[in-house]
Amino acid sequence: MDKHTLDVLDSSNGHGTKQRxxxxxxxxxxxxxxxxxxxxxxxxxxxxxxxxxxxxxxxxxxxxxxxxxxxxxxxxxxxxxxxxxxxxxxxxxxxxxxxxxxxxxxxxxxxxxxxxxxxxxxxxxxxxxxxxxxxxxxxxxxxxxxxxxxxxxxxxxxxxxxxxxxxxxxxxxxxxxxxxxxxxxxxxxxxxxxxxxxxxxxxxxxxxxxxxxxxxxxxxxxxxxxxxxxxIPPMKVTDDQEVMNGNEALSLGIMAAGIELCSMYPITPATSASHHLAEHFEKVGGVVHQAEDEIAAIGFAVGASYAGKTAVTITSGPGIALKTEFIGLAVMAEVPLVIIDVQRGGPSTGLPTKVEQSDLTAAIMGQTGDVPKIVIAAATIEECFHFVILARKLAEAFRTPVFLLSDANLATGVQPFKRPQINRDWFSLPIDQSAWKEGIRAFDWSPETGISKRPIPGQRGGMYTLTGLAHDENSKVAYDPEINQRSSEARSRKFAAFQKTLKPPTIHGDPEGDLLIVGWGSTLGAIDEGVEMARDQGLKVSSIHLRFLFPFEPGLADLFARFKKVMTIEINYSDTLGDPMITPENRRYSQLAWQLRARTLVDIECAGNVYGQPLGPGQVLEIIKKQLA
Amino acid sequence: MFGLKADACSIPMPEVYYGLDDYAKSTARWCPGCGGHSILAAVHKVCKDKQYPPEKTVCVSGIGCSSRFPHYMGTYGFHGLHGRAFPVACGVKFRRPDLHLFVITGDGDCCSIGAGHWVHAIRYNMKMVVLLFDNGIYGLTKKQTSPTSALGTHSNTHPHGSVVPPINPLQTTLGFSNVSFVAQTTDWHPAHLQATIRKAADHPGLAFVRIVQRCPMFMKDLYGDMSADPNSLILLNHEKGIDLDPAIAKSFKRNLDHDPSDLGAAREVAEIHDGIPVGLLYQNTENMRYDDYGAHNLGMSIDDKSKALDALLDRYAI
CATH class of the missing domain: 3.40.920.10 (Pyruvate-ferredoxin oxidoreductase, PFOR, domain III)
Structure with a gap:
C-alpha cells in the first residue's frame, strides 16, 4: 500500500467480519x-x-x-x-x-x-x-x-x-x-x-x-x-522513547537548560508548562514565581537575569502585548532572557484555546524603536525541549532576549520522541563572581561582532548602572547623538554575526521544481506529509521549514530562485487574491510571507487562515494542487 | 617598625575599607535645591557606615527625577522602566540573598503607574530599602499633577487646580497585607533622614520610607515654608523607633509618643495633617519574607541537576 494513501478505518473495511x-x-x-x-x-x-x-x-x-x-x-x-x-x-x-x-x-x-x-x-x-x-x-x-x-x-x-x-x-x-x-x-x-x-x-x-x-x-x-x-503493526524503534506534550517538553527543557527562575502569570495555553514546572522545578534547583501581572512577570525575570540568574518568562499573545516595554528594555540594555510564547488565536483575547501562529510579527518587530533580537520557533514536541536549551545559550552568548515560539497545537499535542541524552553543557554555569577585569567597559562592543561581556552584581570593579536610556560603552546616559547611532549599530551587528553561524535550511524533496512550500512552527508534520502526498501524485513540489525567524537561516533567496513559485502555509490571517476588495497593492500577507518578501525580495505567495485548527496534510495537498493548477 | 609586630594589633581591620567616595559616581544632575541631593548624601553615608561592598549593593529605580539616583551611586544600578522598579528589584533579590537592595521610586512611579506592583512588593516583603521620593509633582515631564498632589494643586494638567483628592502613601502602604516597615522623614533634616534610612537598612524585610521632598522648580510653595519652620515636623518618639542622637531629638519642637508595633496607632499617625510626623510608624520583624522562599534551593550542583532531570525523564519513558 502506498504510504501516503493510508487506509484509515472507515465503514468500507471491516464490516461483517470478525477478522482483524x-x-x-x-x-x-x-x-x-x-x-x-x-x-x-x-x-x-x-x-x-x-x-x-x-x-x-x-x-x-x-x-x-x-x-x-x-x-x-x-x-x-x-x-x-x-x-x-x-x-x-x-x-x-x-x-x-x-x-x-x-x-x-x-x-x-x-x-x-x-x-x-x-x-x-x-x-x-x-x-x-x-x-x-x-x-x-x-x-x-x-x-x-x-x-x-x-x-x-x-x-x-x-x-x-x-x-x-x-x-x-x-x-x-x-x-x-x-x-x-x-x-x-x-x-x-x-x-x-x-x-x-x-x-x-x-x-x-x-x-x-x-x-x-x-x-x-x-x-x-x-x-x-x-x-x-x-x-496496526508497530514500527521498528530501537531508541528509548519519551512521550509528552509540548508544554511538558518546554518545562523539561527549562530544567535541562539550567534555568533557575520561571517568572509567569497564568494564561492559556502557556500555563500548563508552568504547572509542570511548579511541580518539579525545585528538584533541579529552580523556582517558579507567579507574578502579580504579565509586566511584573517579565520585570522580575529581567531583574533576576541582570543579577546573573538565568531566567525565563512564559506567556501567550496578550501577555506578549503587555511585556512589550520590558522586551524593549532587555534589547536596549542587552539583558539575556528567554521569552517563551505559546501562541493562541488573536488579536486581543482572541481564541484562547485555539491554534494560531499569529505572534511572529509581534515577536520580531512588536516593540517600539529598533529592537533586534533572536526569534526561533519549535516545529516539533522534541524541539520544544531542545530549543529552550538553545535559547538560553543564545541569550547569554549574544547578551539578548530570545523569543521561543510554540503554539497551542504543540502545547497539547503528544508525540513520542527519542529520549534526550543529558549533557552537562546544557546547564547554565554558576554565576561568575570573580573581580571584573580592569579596563573592560560595561558595554565593550566588539567593533566586528557588536558582542560585549556583561558584569554581574557581585563582581568587584564591574559596577555600572544598567539603563533603558541610550547609553555609551560605560552605560552612561548618552547626550551625544553619535552614541545612539553607534550603540544601535552594535546591537544590530550581533545578529548579523549570529546569522553567519547558521546553515541554510534542508530541503524536503528535490532542490528545484515548480513550487516550494515554506513553513514554520507546529505545521512541520502536516506540510511534510501533504508535500509527500503531492509528490506521489507527480507534482514537483518541495518544502523547507524555518526554525530561525530572526535572523533567518542564510541562503533563502538562492534557494527560492530554483523554484517557479514559492509560498508559505501558515495558521494566521492573509487576504485572498480574488476577494472583491483585494488587489496586489492592498493585500495583506501571512506573517512569514511578509517577512520573507521584505527580506528576500522574492514574490512569495501565501495561504493562511484563522479557523483555529491545526493544519492537516489534506489541506496542504489541496493548497498545492490549487497553486499548480 | 617601632618594635611592633604586625599581628600584635588587636583591632580587627577589614580587608577593604570603603569611604564615601566609593559609593559616589559622577555629579548629580538634579536642580539646585532639589531634595534628591540630601537623600543621595544620606544613602552614601549609610552605605559607608554599614560598609556595604559597592559590588554587592544594587540600586534599582523606575523613571522620573528620583530614578536618576542609581547613576549617582558607585554601586551596581538598574535604571529601568516607569513604574516597574519593584518587579525588577524583587527579581534581583529573589535568588541573590547576598545583595543589598535599594529601591528608588517617586510619587508618580510608585503611587500611579506602578501602583499595582507597590501592593505586591509590600506583600512579598523581600529584604530591601524602598525610598519613596515624594515631592507631590511630576518633575521630569515638567509639572503635571501627581497622585500625591494636594487637592487644588495648580499644574500643567490641572491649570485650575487638581480635582481628585490625593493618595496618602503612608496610609495606603499600612493597608497592604504583610506590611512590615513604614517610616517617614524629610529631605531637609539630614540627621533624621540618615537615621531613618539606617533603621530601614537594618530591617529584615521590605522597609518603606516615604521621604517628604522639596521640588524648588515646580512646587516651591509646597514645603518651602515648612522646611524653614521648626514647628512643621512632629517627631515620633519610642524606644523601638528611629534611633536619633538625643541632642538632635531635643531640637524638635513637637513630639508624639508612638509605639511602632501598634498598627492601629500607626494608621492614626498617617492621618495627621497639621504637621509632618517623622519617624517609624510601623515595624514588624516577624512577617513572612518571600526572598526566603526564593533562596531555599540555591547552589545545586550540575551533577545533582542532571540526576534529577534523568529521574524526571524516566517518568515519560515508554
Missing part, C-alpha cells in the same frame, strides 16, 4: 461534555499505542469554557488520537472512528470538518430513552441526520453496561470506552491495565480495580457486539 484487518493507521476521536474523562481515555490510548511501538500524535479538543452547558454543540471536549505503523507527525485530516458520549457535541466537530462520509460514530444510546422528551427528540433527529449524511452510526449502551459495575456511570465510562477501543484496535490489554495503574496511582486500590473491571467489560462488550476489529 491490518491497517496502516487510525484516527480516533473521543468527544463528550467537559469533565467526562474523554481526554484521559484518549491519552491512555495514545500511551498504550506508543508503548506497543506505534507512531502516535494526540491532540486535545478544548472548549473555551471550563464547564460549558451539558450537551451543547460548541462545548465539545475531547481528544483526537492518530496512531499508525509509521512515525506520526500531525493530527491528520478526518477521523475514521469517533466515540461520542452524547450526540450534540458531534455537531461542533462536524462544523470543523473533522469527519467525512463513512466515519464510524459510536454514540452513547442512553439519550434515546431519556426522561426528557426534548432530549429524546434531539437524539432521534441527530441520528437520522448523521445517517443521511453517510456516517456509519452505531448506538452503544455505554451507560447501561457501566451501571452493571458502578453506581455513577459518569465516573468510569471513559475506561469502559478505552476497553472498547482496545478491542477495536487490538491493543495489548496487559499494557492497558498497566496504564490504568499509572493513571490512578494516587488513588486507592479499589479505584484501580473498578477501572480495570470497566476496561475489561468494554473490551468484552466490543468483542461480543462489534464487527470492527483492526491490527
Amino acid at each position: 484487518n491490518k491497517i496502516d493507521q487510525a484516527i480516533v476521536e473521543i468527544v463528550s461534555d467537559s469533565g467526562e474523562g474523554a481526554q484521559k481515555c484518549g491519552q491512555s490510548l495514545g500511551q498504550i499505542s506508543a508503548k506497543m511501538g506505534n507512531g502516535v500524535w494526540t491532540v486535545e479538543i478544548i472548549p473555551a469554557e471550563i464547564q460549558p452547558p451539558a450537551r451543547s454543540r460548541e462545548g465539545a471536549s475531547g481528544i483526537r488520537v492518530r496512531f499508525g505503523a509509521k512515525k506520526i507527525t500531525n493530527m491528520g485530516d478526518h477521523a475514521g472512528l469517533v466515540v461520542a458520549l452524547n450526540e450534540q457535541v458531534l455537531y461542533g466537530r462536524l462544523r470543523q470538518n473533522a469527519y467525512k462520509e463513512g466515519t464510524v460514530l459510536l454514540i452513547e444510546n442512553k439519550w434515546a430513552t431519556d426522561e426528557n422528551p426534548e432530549i429524546r427528540r434531539q437524539y432521534a433527529e441527530a441520528l437520522t441526520e448523521f445517517r443521511s449524511e453517510g456516517f456509519d452510526v452505531r448506538e452503544i449502551p455505554m451507560e447501561t453496561e457501566c451501571l452493571k459495575l458502578v453506581m455513577d456511570a459518569r465516573k468510569g465510562k471513559n475506561m469502559w470506552v478505552l476497553g472498547l477501543l482496545c478491542y477495536i484496535y487490538d491493543r495489548d490489554m496487559e499494557l492497558a491495565e498497566k496504564q490504568i495503574h499509572l493513571t490512578f496511582r494516587k488513588k486507592s486500590q479499589q479505584v484501580i480495580d473498578v477501572n480495570i473491571n470497566l476496561l475489561r467489560a468494554g473490551y468484552q462488550w466490543a468483542e461480543d457486539h462489534l464487527d470492527v476489529h483492526y491490527e
Whole structure:
C-alpha cells in the first residue's frame, strides 16, 4: 500500500467480519461534555499505542469554557488520537472512528470538518430513552441526520453496561470506552491495565480495580457486539522513547537548560508548562514565581537575569502585548532572557484555546524603536525541549532576549520522541563572581561582532548602572547623538554575526521544481506529509521549514530562485487574491510571507487562515494542487 | 617598625575599607535645591557606615527625577522602566540573598503607574530599602499633577487646580497585607533622614520610607515654608523607633509618643495633617519574607541537576 494513501478505518473495511484487518493507521476521536474523562481515555490510548511501538500524535479538543452547558454543540471536549505503523507527525485530516458520549457535541466537530462520509460514530444510546422528551427528540433527529449524511452510526449502551459495575456511570465510562477501543484496535490489554495503574496511582486500590473491571467489560462488550476489529503493526524503534506534550517538553527543557527562575502569570495555553514546572522545578534547583501581572512577570525575570540568574518568562499573545516595554528594555540594555510564547488565536483575547501562529510579527518587530533580537520557533514536541536549551545559550552568548515560539497545537499535542541524552553543557554555569577585569567597559562592543561581556552584581570593579536610556560603552546616559547611532549599530551587528553561524535550511524533496512550500512552527508534520502526498501524485513540489525567524537561516533567496513559485502555509490571517476588495497593492500577507518578501525580495505567495485548527496534510495537498493548477 | 609586630594589633581591620567616595559616581544632575541631593548624601553615608561592598549593593529605580539616583551611586544600578522598579528589584533579590537592595521610586512611579506592583512588593516583603521620593509633582515631564498632589494643586494638567483628592502613601502602604516597615522623614533634616534610612537598612524585610521632598522648580510653595519652620515636623518618639542622637531629638519642637508595633496607632499617625510626623510608624520583624522562599534551593550542583532531570525523564519513558 502506498504510504501516503493510508487506509484509515472507515465503514468500507471491516464490516461483517470478525477478522482483524491490518491497517496502516487510525484516527480516533473521543468527544463528550467537559469533565467526562474523554481526554484521559484518549491519552491512555495514545500511551498504550506508543508503548506497543506505534507512531502516535494526540491532540486535545478544548472548549473555551471550563464547564460549558451539558450537551451543547460548541462545548465539545475531547481528544483526537492518530496512531499508525509509521512515525506520526500531525493530527491528520478526518477521523475514521469517533466515540461520542452524547450526540450534540458531534455537531461542533462536524462544523470543523473533522469527519467525512463513512466515519464510524459510536454514540452513547442512553439519550434515546431519556426522561426528557426534548432530549429524546434531539437524539432521534441527530441520528437520522448523521445517517443521511453517510456516517456509519452505531448506538452503544455505554451507560447501561457501566451501571452493571458502578453506581455513577459518569465516573468510569471513559475506561469502559478505552476497553472498547482496545478491542477495536487490538491493543495489548496487559499494557492497558498497566496504564490504568499509572493513571490512578494516587488513588486507592479499589479505584484501580473498578477501572480495570470497566476496561475489561468494554473490551468484552466490543468483542461480543462489534464487527470492527483492526491490527496496526508497530514500527521498528530501537531508541528509548519519551512521550509528552509540548508544554511538558518546554518545562523539561527549562530544567535541562539550567534555568533557575520561571517568572509567569497564568494564561492559556502557556500555563500548563508552568504547572509542570511548579511541580518539579525545585528538584533541579529552580523556582517558579507567579507574578502579580504579565509586566511584573517579565520585570522580575529581567531583574533576576541582570543579577546573573538565568531566567525565563512564559506567556501567550496578550501577555506578549503587555511585556512589550520590558522586551524593549532587555534589547536596549542587552539583558539575556528567554521569552517563551505559546501562541493562541488573536488579536486581543482572541481564541484562547485555539491554534494560531499569529505572534511572529509581534515577536520580531512588536516593540517600539529598533529592537533586534533572536526569534526561533519549535516545529516539533522534541524541539520544544531542545530549543529552550538553545535559547538560553543564545541569550547569554549574544547578551539578548530570545523569543521561543510554540503554539497551542504543540502545547497539547503528544508525540513520542527519542529520549534526550543529558549533557552537562546544557546547564547554565554558576554565576561568575570573580573581580571584573580592569579596563573592560560595561558595554565593550566588539567593533566586528557588536558582542560585549556583561558584569554581574557581585563582581568587584564591574559596577555600572544598567539603563533603558541610550547609553555609551560605560552605560552612561548618552547626550551625544553619535552614541545612539553607534550603540544601535552594535546591537544590530550581533545578529548579523549570529546569522553567519547558521546553515541554510534542508530541503524536503528535490532542490528545484515548480513550487516550494515554506513553513514554520507546529505545521512541520502536516506540510511534510501533504508535500509527500503531492509528490506521489507527480507534482514537483518541495518544502523547507524555518526554525530561525530572526535572523533567518542564510541562503533563502538562492534557494527560492530554483523554484517557479514559492509560498508559505501558515495558521494566521492573509487576504485572498480574488476577494472583491483585494488587489496586489492592498493585500495583506501571512506573517512569514511578509517577512520573507521584505527580506528576500522574492514574490512569495501565501495561504493562511484563522479557523483555529491545526493544519492537516489534506489541506496542504489541496493548497498545492490549487497553486499548480 | 617601632618594635611592633604586625599581628600584635588587636583591632580587627577589614580587608577593604570603603569611604564615601566609593559609593559616589559622577555629579548629580538634579536642580539646585532639589531634595534628591540630601537623600543621595544620606544613602552614601549609610552605605559607608554599614560598609556595604559597592559590588554587592544594587540600586534599582523606575523613571522620573528620583530614578536618576542609581547613576549617582558607585554601586551596581538598574535604571529601568516607569513604574516597574519593584518587579525588577524583587527579581534581583529573589535568588541573590547576598545583595543589598535599594529601591528608588517617586510619587508618580510608585503611587500611579506602578501602583499595582507597590501592593505586591509590600506583600512579598523581600529584604530591601524602598525610598519613596515624594515631592507631590511630576518633575521630569515638567509639572503635571501627581497622585500625591494636594487637592487644588495648580499644574500643567490641572491649570485650575487638581480635582481628585490625593493618595496618602503612608496610609495606603499600612493597608497592604504583610506590611512590615513604614517610616517617614524629610529631605531637609539630614540627621533624621540618615537615621531613618539606617533603621530601614537594618530591617529584615521590605522597609518603606516615604521621604517628604522639596521640588524648588515646580512646587516651591509646597514645603518651602515648612522646611524653614521648626514647628512643621512632629517627631515620633519610642524606644523601638528611629534611633536619633538625643541632642538632635531635643531640637524638635513637637513630639508624639508612638509605639511602632501598634498598627492601629500607626494608621492614626498617617492621618495627621497639621504637621509632618517623622519617624517609624510601623515595624514588624516577624512577617513572612518571600526572598526566603526564593533562596531555599540555591547552589545545586550540575551533577545533582542532571540526576534529577534523568529521574524526571524516566517518568515519560515508554
